[in-house]
Amino acid sequence: MFSIEPIPGNPWPHDMMIRVDDDMQSLLELLWVREAWQLHPLGDDLPPALIDTPTAVAPAVRRSAPTSEWEAAWTHVWEEALQHAGTTPSPDLFERLQAAPNGSPDRARLLRELVGPSWREEIGDDAFTEGAEQWMQAQFERRARRSPAGLEAQPERLSLEALIEAWKCGLTTVVQIPCRGAFTRRIGPHAILVTVGTRADPERYTEALRIFC
Incomplete structure (x- = not known):
């Protein structure tokens, strides 16, 4: 929400703009790969399991991969993708991308700047089975079926006081992942990572937003 001038009676600051990204493909693909292939990457700060557990790849297929x-690669790709998720694109990025010729090195560079690191780019497509497409589609359909909440029932409205304070500290982006439990992280100077459960619970979301400052 954003307006040029203050709106009388509206508690939302007229110049506060917050982006919520609950469909970041690079993160969803990494989470699917980890669980569908039953990987156990090492790391001290890895996200919890997905709420919607993917169907595991058949043992015979897994043994041949x-x-x-x-x-071994999963953790560093996750960290790179998460770091990119916490960045703010240049205001003119889309304009420069549209102006770049198809197939040119400049266009490839700008696309990578927009999309960021991903499993497909760094490791390849071999891990992605038909099950990945089905799982991704199921997530999309679940989000589409979700009944749209009225304006005052939006998570950001229910935790508005904490959101405003976080915005004053630089927050512009909330990245949501469909993982179990709580996993709140500040992932850049302007972004925070939360789980779907945290954002859906006003008390937990308020606590999460308060860690930003």
């Missing part, structure tokens, strides 16, 4: 290499 380089899962040990994938397991």
Whole structure:
């Protein structure tokens, strides 16, 4: 929400703009790969399991894949993708992308700047089975079926006081992942990562927003 001038009686600051991204493909793909292939990557700060557990890849298929290499690579790809999720795109990025010729090195560079690191780019497509497409589609349909809440029932409205304070500290982006429990992280100077459950609970969301400052 954003307006040029203050709106009388509206508690939302007229110049506060918050972006909520609950469909970041690079993060969803990494989470699917980890669980569908039953990888156990090492790391001290990895996200919890998905709420909607993917169907596991068949054991025979898994035995023939380089899962040990994938397991070793997973953590650093996640960290790179998460770091990119916490960045703010240049205001003129889309304009420069549209102006760049198709197939040119400049267009490829701008696309990577927009999309950021991903499993497909760094490791390849071999891990993605038909099950990945089905799981992604199911997530999309679940979000589409979700009854739209009225303006005053939006999570950001229900935790508005904490959101305003976080915005004053620089918050512009909330990234949501469909994982269980709580996993709140400040992922950049202007972004925070939360789980779907945290954002859906006003008390937990308020607590999460308060860690930003």
